Amino acid sequence: MNYRHGYHAGNFADVLKHTALCELLRLLLSKDKKLFVLDTHAGTGGYDLAGALAGRTGEADAGIARLATAPREGMPAPVARYLAAVAAYDRKFGASGGRLRRYPGSPRLIRAALRPGDRFVACELHAEDALALKREFAGDRAVEVRAADGYKALKAMLPPPERRGLILIDPPFEAVDEFERLARAVRQGLRRFATGCYAIWYPIKDEAAAAAFVAALDAPKRLVLELRVAGEVGAGKLTACGLAVINPPWRFEEAMAEALPWIASVLGGRASLVAPPASVPAPASPA
């Protein structure tokens, strides 16, 4: 396991994933019922953008830093809410509105949104990053950090007793068969917990492979968000990615339809939002 999210924190892929995550949380938590959240591939929770890892790649400069310095006028409300969540995390470290220094990973964004009584489990398999994640939430009883395989947790923890859940699946795509593993995990998850909301991140390094993965996610209700920035797909550097959302809450599509084109224009790219029709079973052939 070589992947460290610290090198990529706050890049265009995080912008897509985390804007959507903030909206999913907001909409799911607007109902007066308890929510279970599972972050299967959690990372370390928070990142120092000037630190050794993020500082080396500078990927946040072409991602969150562009959004944070964009004019507020005309900014879609979902983006403003995401930026407010990012700024709130940065302020915990004494920032006072200058250059963004700290960036919240998915566990921090989730934790900030939860209400008393909701439940949150974050899994991280990399030993060092799991330790960092445990430190990030030390003493916080609302967060259960597991140094464990998120795919196994998904199998073990679904369906949740709350019967309402958000499952974020954000693997590093180091393994050559990650798409297959991911599709299998989602199928298993849906068999156990068909009404859960699943947000599944994927890279687009090969258009055909990504399209085949999305097509294989054959859930009746799903929305596929994709973001492409400058550069060729498959030329080495990641320039495109997607987030497939199964069972999105009411109004999520509307929120992302407002946010995505704006994000794409600020990042100098293009975005798409598609609700693919579920495949219709073939009619039984006459005997």
Ligand SMILES: C[S@@+](CC[C@H](N)C(=O)[O-])C[C@H]1O[C@@H](n2cnc3c(N)ncnc32)[C@H](O)[C@@H]1O
């Ligand atoms: C893309 S990063 C996660 C970023 C995080 N979700 C966020 O948005 O801030 C993927 C993480 O998954 C971890 N990982 C890899 N395989 C795993 C597995 N099977 N179970 C849990 N975590 C895993 C990696 O160490 C890495 O920290």
